[in-house]
Amino acid sequence: DGGITQSPKYLFRKEGQNVTLSCEQNLNHDAMYWYRQDPGQGLRLIYYSQIVNDFQKGDIAEGYSVSREKKESFPLTVTSAQKNPTAFYLCASSIRTDTGELFFGEGSRLTVL
Amino acid sequence: QKEVEQNSGPLSVPEGAIASLNCTYSDRGSQSFFWYRQYSGKSPELIMFIYSNGDKEDGRFTAQLNKASQYVSLLIRDSQPSDSATYLCAVISPWGKLIFGQGTELSVKP
Numbered sequence: 112d113g114g115i116t117q118s119p120k121y122l123f124r125k126e127g128q129n130v131t132l133s134c135e136q137n138l139n140h141d142a143m144y145w146y147r148q149d150p151g152q153g154l155r156l157i158y159y160s161q162i163v164n165d166f167q168k169g170d171i172a173e174g175y176s177v178s179r180e181k182k183e184s185f186p187l188t189v190t191s192a193q194k195n196p197t198a199f200y201l202c203a204s205s206i207r208t209d210t211g212e213l214f215f216g217e218g219s220r221l222t223v224l
Numbered sequence: 225q226k227e228v229e230q231n232s233g234p235l236s237v238p239e240g241a242i243a244s245l246n247c248t249y250s251d252r253g254s255q256s257f258f259w260y261r262q263y264s265g266k267s268p269e270l271i272m273f274i275y276s277n278g279d280k281e282d283g284r285f286t287a288q289l290n291k292a293s294q295y296v297s298l299l300i301r302d303s304q305p306s307d308s309a310t311y312l313c314a315v316i317s318p319w320g321k322l323i324f325g326q327g328t329e330l331s332v333k334p
Binding site: 151152153154156201208209210211212213214215216217218 | 228232256257258266267268269270273312314315316320322324325326327
């Protein structure tokens with residue numbers, strides 16, 4: 112079964128702690144993305160990667176970091192520098208970055224207490 | 225002006241009616257247009273894409289694109305309660321960036 116797996120689905124953390132969200136895909140897609148979604152808002156791009164060992168900042172990269180050491184994996188770290196980290200985080204992948212045909216994982220809901 | 229605008233709704237239609245969801249975009253050179261459906265608490269899934277002016281039909285769904293007026297719409301015929309979701313419009317800008325609208329919440333009442 113091909114798809115994207117995000118974990119954990121729900122995460123609670125204390126303010127000031129770094130957290131890492133996992134994203135793994137077995138679709139053999141080159142491009143991977145992290146989006147953030149807040150209530151009543153659309154998707155805002157945090158980071159994207161077109162190829163292994165390369166990634167680019169999106170519109171709201173401050174306070175976040177990523178790595179792309181393997182084609183299948185694109186973890187996102189929410190650092191303590193992120194002022195308002197409570198949100199729904201979505202990982203997605205696509206064959207390439209110039210397409211709008213994205214496949215999304217189930218999402219990770221982060222709550223900072 | 226937002227790059228991709230949608231009426232946030234909620235749009236409420238009775239079961240069996242046609243639901244019409246609209247989206248406007250600001251960059252005239254945009255080429256590719258997408259509709260995603262997102263159920264509450266779930267992730268978005270792609271349901272339609274359209275690249276050329278005119279209509280594109282897929283089952284009960286029809287995407288309509290008018291590049292001259294810079295709008296794209298999604299029609300859902302014979303709406304069902306299971307169609308109740310938020311519908312996200314997405315556009316690829318002339319420089320290759322995928323931009324999402326804020327979504328329109330659709331509620332289909334039995």
